[in-house]
Amino acid sequence: MKIKPGKFSDYAAIGFPAGMLTVFFVIPFGIMIAMSFFQRVQGAFYEPAFVFENYARFLSTFFAGILGFSVGLAALVAVVSVLLAFPFTYILTRMARQTQVVWLVFLLSVLSLSEVLIGFGWSTLLSRTAGITNLLVSLGIMDKPMSLSPSFGAVMTGMVYQTFPYTVLVLYPALSRLDPSLVEAARTLGSGPARSFLNVVVPALRNSIVSTLIMVFVFALGCYLLPQLLGKPSHWTLSVLITDQAIYQSNMPFAAAMAVFLVLVSLSLVAISLLYGKKENAG
Amino acid sequence: MSGLVFDSIVKKFGDFTAVHETSLTIPQGKFVCLLGPSGCGKTTLLRMIAGLEDPTTGRILLEGNDVTRIPTHQRDFGMVFQNLALFPHLSVGENIAYPLRIRGGSKADCFKAVKRLLDLVQLPDMADRPVARLSGGQKQRVAIARALALEPKLFLLDEPLSALDAKLRESMQIELKQLQQKLGITTIVVTHDQREAMTMADLVVVMSQGKVHQVAPPVEIYRKPKDAFVADFIGSTNLISGRVSAAGKIAVAGGTLLADDLPKSGDVTLSVRPENIRLTKENGENSLGTLTGDVSYIRDLGASIEFYLNVAGQQITAITTPSDRPDVVAGDSVSVAFPKDACVVLGDA
Ligand SMILES: Nc1ncnc2c1ncn2[C@@H]1O[C@H](COP(=O)(O)OP(=O)(O)OP(=O)(O)O)[C@@H](O)[C@H]1O
């Protein structure tokens, strides 16, 4: 049966989500796009205009480099998170119900930690005076304590720590719905546990893996505190620069232009991977 | 000892005993059905053979070798799962070639094997189809072909036909049986459908509540059930209790019946199949093996006619063919004859 559209009440059901989407997404994003064309007034704030100057400004190797680094870092974080979280979640879903609940509650509580807390926590753990290297020294593995932060490794560690529980929670439903007889079938056909995992579990969940990668990627792209707390200036991402421009340099139009650009870049990356995934499925 | 041997197998899940101590021999090359109601432990027994479940105690031997501790992937048994478990990301051909490919089979060998197996299960030219685009019956065949790809020592199937409609199921039963005869491979099929077991099996293992009740060829299971559970589960039957009164005679409510293989004394239960009971219009004489009763209801199903009788307070069902139909109507008094060889004495369940 086809419902004839027309009456107002027919639209009421989608009215609320549509309204929320407009208020919290479309309007702010529209304002941001508009502002990205505004002109900055030196010494003051900005004035309405329609200039391309803000966009033109980051068509430089400096910003291209930072954009490349930001995208690369987010992609690497996404890949490492999924590489760690996927086997972890798989093993978790095979455990007893109670064990699973305990782990999920623990991961949720890690998820509730703020970026600031995670950043300062790791910078302490990776420091020379109070960090884990002291533990290694007392165990006789290292000669003397050293500082592991700021460094790229520290940024990666902090960001993966932050995205890991998120990744597990996103993968959990798909993995716990996975039919256990698929793996058992692979085993009766002669493949050992590790091979069954690689040959059956991973390909069967290819779509979930791709969508999780995208979500973690987008999540990591927006991360702006951890690169500052755990990295050197060369590890700062576009999100850091946007915050810097918007808050410390009071250059809202330029920050808006960078933000719009970042959104476009990530949207197109997402679109590309979705298209790719679709083609694979059809083939 | 040849074939597959269960040596005092017990399987517990926590406090719950899914399979009570079972010893059983399945001869080489036979088609065996594990038959029993839902939850009786059939799947658990099959999974222990495949190594997907470890027995709590006991051993499983194949051709005299203890396989209890050998991991599933080294056992080389083909198994068809209840939900088939075809790999969704692979095509029909890739599914079937999977066991060969992981053993390093060449492309050409895999291709040849896939072709041979698809011909075997009568699905030629399907190798490139994605499995998602197959009908239920076709998926079934692909799962069977995949399980047979390695020429396994044992072929295990867990309710392989339960997802198919009744008509397709019957033709697949016959096909499966013919396939097994052609290959001569020891095959164990789990089912809760007694018709399916009767159609396919050389040997039926009847189970309930984690216990094996009887292991015998289908006809023997039907004609000579060992206990009340088997008699009642396989087809329908009349259970009549009585007491041995003299050699070969049992005193039951309303008269005396005759049977072979009777114990010397004590209480016994008899199983009499409805189609073996003879009805005639009451004629006054009451010989040994014949009781008197009333017809309470007649159900005419066309091919057969069921008579529901009240014999000395007990419900008895008799079935006749239309040509043997006695000239009685509901409410009539009838003579109910229980032929001696139709009265099977049951052991304790
Ligand atoms: N992993 C398990 N943990 C706990 N109990 C189990 C487990 N697997 C099976 N059981 C129990 O063991 C009993 C036998 O189960 P099984 O699956 O062997 O039955 P089945 O005869 O195959 O039944 P069905 O015809 O419904 O498939 C059931 O009571 C079931 O609840």
Ligand SMILES: [Mg+2]
């Ligand atoms: Mg079962």
